[in-house]
Amino acid sequence: MRQRKRSGRKEPIFSGFATSLSELRLNPLDRITIADDKPARRTPPRKKTTAPRSDGPRKPPPGDRKGRAKKRTRGSFSRLLYWSAVLTLWSVIAVVGVLIYIGAHLPPIQSLEIPKRPPTIQIIAADGSVLATRGEMAGSNVVLKDLPSYLPNAFIAIEDRRFYSHYGVDPLGILRAAVANVLHRGVSQGGSTLTQQLAKNLFLTQERTLERKLQEVELALWLERKHTKAQILELYLNRVYFGSGAYGVEAAAQKYFGKPAKNVTLAEAAMLAGLVKSPSRLAPDRNPEGAEARAKIVLAAMADAHLITGQQARAVTAKPSYAMKPASAGTANYVADWVGEVLDDLVGQVDQNIIVETTIDPKLQSAAEAALIDELAAKSIKFNVSQGALVAMTPDGAIRAMVGGRNYADSQFNRATMAKRQPGSAFKPFVYLAAIEAGLTPETIRQDAPLDIKGWRPENYTHEYFGAVTLTQALAMSLNTVAVRLGLEVGAGKVVRTAHRLGITSKLEPNASIALGTSEVTPLELVGAFGPFANGGYAAGPHVVERVRTAGNNKLLYARGKEAPGRVIDPRAVAMMNTMMEQTLISGTARKAEIPGWTAAGKTGTSQDFRDAWFIGYTARLVTGVWLGNDDNTPTRKATGGSLPVEVWSRFMRAAHQGVRPESIPGTQRGGFPPEVAQFGQPADAPVRAASPTVPTVGRSPPLPQPARADARPEPANGLGLDGWLNDRLFGGR
Structure with a gap:
């Protein structure tokens, strides 16, 4: 085998340093050797020491240990502050971005006005008498001061107890609803405020999506900024849906009890407030037992919120006074439904209250x-x-x-x-x-x-x-x-x-x-x-x-x-x-x-x-x-x-x-x-x-x-x- 020519190794010389050459010279074990017929193998470098090894571990002085601990504490706290600030900044940017995105998909806030209430279609017989009312029935607007105090309080007790203390969105209410839903393993409570419900009823659809919920929040904040609490509550009472085609407390009171909203009893007010949760399922003319059971829950909530006394709640629960209006079974309703079907061909979409004069003879209708x-x-x-x-x-x-x-x-x-x-x-x-x-x-x-x-x-x-x-x-x-x-x-x-x-x-x-x-x-x-x-x-x-x-x-x-x-x-x-x-x-x-x-x-x-x-x-x-x-x-x-x-x-x-x-x-x-x-x-x-x-x-x-x-x-x-x-x-x- 041919012998490899070896050249002499020249060690570097570091001039200008006080360190001795003996301290800078590498240990033979640190050198890399290459065999003639084997791949090179690196050995891990040895830890450099500047002092001779002693028999036991070296301990810093007590004063030095305390200093280093303080430095580490100050460093950790600084890092915590820094990352908290970064996280807060990015969270604010994310929230603002989401709000901007959601707002871009809404009509301009300046153009949002309280929309017209659903139109009422009054159907008149040939002699001028009223046969029926169709469409999304809405009674006349009621003024908050004309209603008995227990009527709006019933809605506040069961739907939004913190109504007067939040700004359209209630984080505590959302947290409480989330906890209740987790405990019940399902959706047992909602976290929407009255203002959010009003925003949904006025401007949004009923679909349950994250985007729609965020839109609801943004509109609720806008409503709170634009209107007073009394105005919001009054709007809510005049717009909320109560089932059976009735919108607003006036229409609901007339529909279910045959009386104006200002004359409803405490028991009837509790029943109306209870309908909001599920108006179709709890409508008194279809499910009187369910409506009454829900009214008792409302009365208990009113007592718990100190809006009525416990004695009042017990008295009403024991002897409720519901002047239930019997469900309409008159056959004139068949005529009214038919009128509603033909109206679209005659006048197109109805967007205002109208009166329809028909050919029906009430006496002949009764005879038939x-x-x-x-x-x-x-x-x-x-x-x-x-x-x-x-x-x-x-x-x-x-x-x-x-x-x-x-x-x-x-x-x-x-x-x-x-x-x-x-x-x-x-x-x-x-x-x-x-x-x-x-x-x-x-x-x-x-x-x-x-x-x-x-x-x-x-x-x-x-x-x-x-x-x-x-x-x-x-x-x-x-x-x-x-x-x-x-x-x-x-x-x-x-x-x-x-x-x-x-x-x-x-x-x-x-x-x-x-x-x-x-x-x-x-x-x-x-x-x-x-x-x-x-x-x-x-x-x-x-x-x-x-x-x-x-x-x-x-x-x-x-x-x-x-x-x-x-x-x-x-x-x-x-x-x-x-x-x-x-x-x-x-x-x-x-x-x-x-x-x-x-x-x-x-x-x-x-x-x-x-x-x-x-x-x-x-x-x-x-x-x-x-x-x-x-x-x-x-x-x-x-x-x-x-x-x-x-x-x-x-x-x-x-x-x-x-x-x-x-x-x-x-x-x-x-x-x-x-x-x-x-x-x-x-x-x-x-x-x-x-x-x-x-x-x-x-x-x-x-x-x-x-x-x-x-x-x-x-x-x-x-x-x-x-x-x-x-x-x-x-x-x-x-």
């Missing part, structure tokens, strides 16, 4: 409510019928009464406007009208016999057939096979177009079964579609709103137009249809429907499996429809249109026509035809006579025709007359 509810109370179990609806309108479409259900308090679903049900035979007038318009007459003969349409075999209610019958007989008897034959003859599309022309708005399936009313409609649109029969052939769009005006300055926002409606049925067709449908009440399926002194017409209907029972009938004054059934669409106990619905209709219509001079519907035999109506093709100046030789005089009851064989031949109609063949056994329904 009594007729439906009383008849159901007496016979609902017998027929297994749980619900019903009634709509009454003038022949030109003005709604006079509407009942959307049995009890508004139990169910706010308006069956008159929203429930789509099969009309059954009540749909047949549109089929017969299409046939009349195609050239047929009430005397036209058609065959009542079994029918097979691709396997579908429609049958009559009694499963019997009468052979050759006139259209008048077939409609009065509600013969299904004749209706289906007519539908096929004129075409299902023609039937659908006829129904839509008269006012049906629901989708109708153009198939063979449409003649039997298998497509669903609402009671409101079915009644509206019968209107042209009662008014001589003109469109009769159902309507309830006459005028809308502002509550303050009576500015007119909407007024129903007075333009003449368009004609939808030829006068001669109207006369023929009215003649036929009059017989339904004289000797047909609706013989129980009777209004002394008045001519009336109409049609009964029963859907498949007795699920729906209908009667739509009309006079020259009113068109009224009644539907009965079950919300879950279960079958009734053979309730037919000619039974319970006719009884409800008759009771209401007799009350509605009492004391009113009788008039005739167009084209009926009692009153004849209007001068402009050509009588079954005769000139308009022809003498008034019976509509058809087949129509008997009132009260005549010819013998019942016998059921015919399916292959019976049609017989001529020469003087047959409308047979009085219907009896209770065969036609107690449909």
